Amino acid sequence: MNNGQRTQFATRLGVIATTVGSAVGLGNIWRFPYEAGVHGGGAFLLIDLFFIFIIGVPVVCAEFIIGRHTGSNIRGAFRSLAPGKAWGWVSYIGITASILILSFYSVVAGWTLEYTRRSVSGFGGITTPEGLHDQFDTYASSDIGPVIWTLVFLAANYIILVRGVQKGIEKMSNILMPMLFIILIIFVANSLMMPGAAEGLKFLFMPDFSKVTPTVVLSAMGQAFFSLSLGLGCLITYSSYFTKSTPLVRTAFITAGLDTFVAILAGIIIFPAVFTFGQEPAAGPKLVFEVLPSIFMHIGGGVFWSTLFFFLLFLASITSTISMAEISIAYFTEEFRLSRRTSTALTIGIAMFLGTLCALSFGSLNWLKVFGMTIFNFFDYFSSNILLPVGGMIISLFVGWILDRGIIRRELLGSRQIRNTFNVSIIVFCLRWLAPVCIGLVFIFGLGIF
Ligand code: PHE
Numbered sequence: 001m002n003n004g005q006r007t008q009f010a011t012r013l014g015v016i017a018t019t020v021g022s023a024v025g026l027g028n029i030w031r032f033p034y035e036a037g038v039h040g041g042g043a044f045l046l047i048d049l050f051f052i053f054i055i056g057v058p059v060v061c062a063e064f065i066i067g068r069h070t071g072s073n074i075r076g077a078f079r080s081l082a083p084g085k086a087w088g089w090v091s092y093i094g095i096t097a098s099i100l101i102l103s104f105y106s107v108v109a110g111w112t113l114e115y116t117r118r119s120v121s122g123f124g125g126i127t128t129p130e131g132l133h134d135q136f137d138t139y140a141s142s143d144i145g146p147v148i149w150t151l152v153f154l155a156a157n158y159i160i161l162v163r164g165v166q167k168g169i170e171k172m173s174n175i176l177m178p179m180l181f182i183i184l185i186i187f188v189a190n191s192l193m194m195p196g197a198a199e200g201l202k203f204l205f206m207p208d209f210s211k212v213t214p215t216v217v218l219s220a221m222g223q224a225f226f227s228l229s230l231g232l233g234c235l236i237t238y239s240s241y242f243t244k245s246t247p248l249v250r251t252a253f254i255t256a257g258l259d260t261f262v263a264i265l266a267g268i269i270i271f272p273a274v275f276t277f278g279q280e281p282a283a284g285p286k287l288v289f290e291v292l293p294s295i296f297m298h299i300g301g302g303v304f305w306s307t308l309f310f311f312l313l314f315l316a317s318i319t320s321t322i323s324m325a326e327i328s329i330a331y332f333t334e335e336f337r338l339s340r341r342t343s344t345a346l347t348i349g350i351a352m353f354l355g356t357l358c359a360l361s362f363g364s365l366n367w368l369k370v371f372g373m374t375i376f377n378f379f380d381y382f383s384s385n386i387l388l389p390v391g392g393m394i395i396s397l398f399v400g401w402i403l404d405r406g407i408i409r410r411e412l413l414g415s416r417q418i419r420n421t422f423n424v425s426i427i428v429f430c431l432r433w434l435a436p437v438c439i440g441l442v443f444i445f446g447l448g449i450f
Contacts, residue, residue: 008241015246016138016254017177018323019238023259024177025320026108027227029313030182030288032263033270035223037281040211041203044220045267047212051224052256055438057229058430059392060252062399066410067239068248073330074233077240082402090394091331094233098327099347099385101232103354104379105324106157109317110149110359111289112310114139119296119306129277129294136289150355151316158323158348161329162341169253176315183312190299191268196275203274203281204267218446221439222385227259231392232383237327248412249351249423269295285376325351354379383448393439400431 009015025438036044070077074095078088095138118124118135126132140146158165191197239248270288274294276280283290296306332343357365362373372380405428412424 001216012246014426015251019235019251019255019363020258021319022179022229022234022238022323023066023255023320024180024210024262025316026112026313027103027223027229027320028259028263029266030108030150030285031225031226033220033266034283034285034287035097035266037287038259038284039216039219039270039273039324039447040208041271042205042207042283044211044216044223045204045210045264047099047217047220048223048263049260051221051438052228052260054430055221055255055392056224056228057228057252058427059230059396059435060235060255061248061412062395062431063230063233063235063401064239064248064308065394065403065408067236068242068244068246069407069411073235073240073334075331075335077233077236078398087394087398090391090398091233091392092234093391094231095328095331097232097383097391098234098324098446099350099354100379100383100387101226102154102321102324102347102351104358105317106150106153106351106355107146107227107359107376108285109153109314109321110146110151111140111414112314112317113282114145115289115293116307116310119293119303119310121168123293123306125237125361126166127297129279132280132293132297133290136286136293140286140289141363141366143360146362147356150359151352152349153318153321153353156318157325157342160318160324160345161325161344161348166402171281176312180312181262183308184262184395186271187269187295187305187309188265191272191295194272194276194295194298196277197272199275199348200273201268204271214442214445214448215440218385219240221389221446222441225388225392226384227263228256229320231388231390231395232324233327233391234323236352238323240330245414247414249427262428311338321424334349334443361427366385381432389439389443393436396431396439397434399415400428400433400436 009018032048033059066081070080072080075088075091078091080108082088123132123135126135164172191200194200218425219327229235239246270291272280273279273291274287277291277294279294292309293306296309298304299305325344329340329343332338332346334341338346352415358376366374368375373381408428409421409424411422412427
């Protein structure tokens with residue numbers, strides 16, 4: 001299907017699979033458990049859910065409205081909706097955030113590749129939780145291996161991305177996402193039978209409000225935005241490939257629902273194992289890689305399951321990274337009239353450079369600190385907790401206050417103009433008031449501005 005010279009996603013399934021493919025990734029399976037672990041479990045989950053459904057879903061709709069209405073890259077979208085106005089600056093926030101995230105994310109995706117390889121060999125015969133724990137530490141700090149896998153992973157992104165939207169992005173997502181769901185459910189069943197299951201579930205689901213600090217709230221907000229791929233124009237870019245018949249509100253809810261579901265499944269897989277094997281829930285970015293192998297080495301057919309799991313995690317990562325990269329690829333091709341090949345090479349090239357720095361920040365660059373954080377942690381913190389919510393706030397103010405109400409109504413309701421205007425009012429209220437005020441308050445307290 002062609003709309004002028006721009007492609008569109010071919011099928012309804014394709015729209016869901018690519019959007020969910022972008023949302024579901026390491027953010028759910030790696031980042032959610034580690035953030036929840038560091039920030040006290042249940043209360044973090046509850047605040048995360050608030051940000052996903054009350055703040056996130058309306059802002060997702062706002063990105064969809066802008067993207068589908070303009071059918072353009074993030075910069076072009078704001079230029080056509082608010083020519084000559086400062087709103088367009090949000091595109092540069094989005095492009096910066098996408099490159100920073102692509103860089104550190106690729107390091108973790110590289111770990112999944114190494115762990116796929118190690119799974120095949122049964123982790124070199126090491127089966128004790130302590131041994132597997134040390135094995136990861138040694139690996140992550142070893143420089144060469146992690147850098148090579150980061151570059152290999154980014155090269156794989158290049159190969160998919162040059163093929164374009166329908167053939168590359170959509171085809172991959174249609175096959176991979178359903179497979180991932182099935183395998184997660186198998187692992188959940190297994191984790192629930194572990195001796196530490198009750199304690200793990202209690203940690204994940206029983207909110208302990210004494211652990212809630214402004215920092216916890218800031219991190220939960222960052223996690224919600226990160227996990228929904230929200231606030232950086234990724235959903236503007238993807239929805240510019242939607243057809244007119246794609247139902248936006250329903251797509252937003254399906255994405256948020258499945259995204260949350262996968263994060264909770266990941267929590268149910270990880271925390272029982274953390275408590276069963278006497279590990280520390282607050283281990284940070286290494287948590288999943290240190291805990292999961294212990295689970296696999298504890299069950300029958302461990303080599304098979306482990307290989308399958310890390311390979312699927314790699315695939316889930318790539319459906320997310322291609323959506324990050326697509327933001328600047330669409331920007332470079334449409335704004336500078338570069339070929340798709342050149343734009344892709346440029347985006348991936350920058351990410352390869354920054355990604356190498358992130359990979360080394362666990363090893364020989366671990367002395368290099370930005371605001372007291374390693375490069376990897378700084379990229380993660382600054383993009384997720386600051387750039388994405390700032391971007392989301394600007395997008396929400398723009399659609400809530402500036403954008404013509406007729407456009408909002410047409411995009412959200414399509415041909416069903418008369419019904420559901422109530423829902424439109426709720427979404428507009430969230431965009432005008434609720435989202436900007438909540439995000440603003442979290443910044444004021446979470447960053448200690450007061
Ligand atoms: N949402 C993705 C995940 O959870 C990460 C992502 C962030 C993707 C920003 C695109 C843009 O893994």
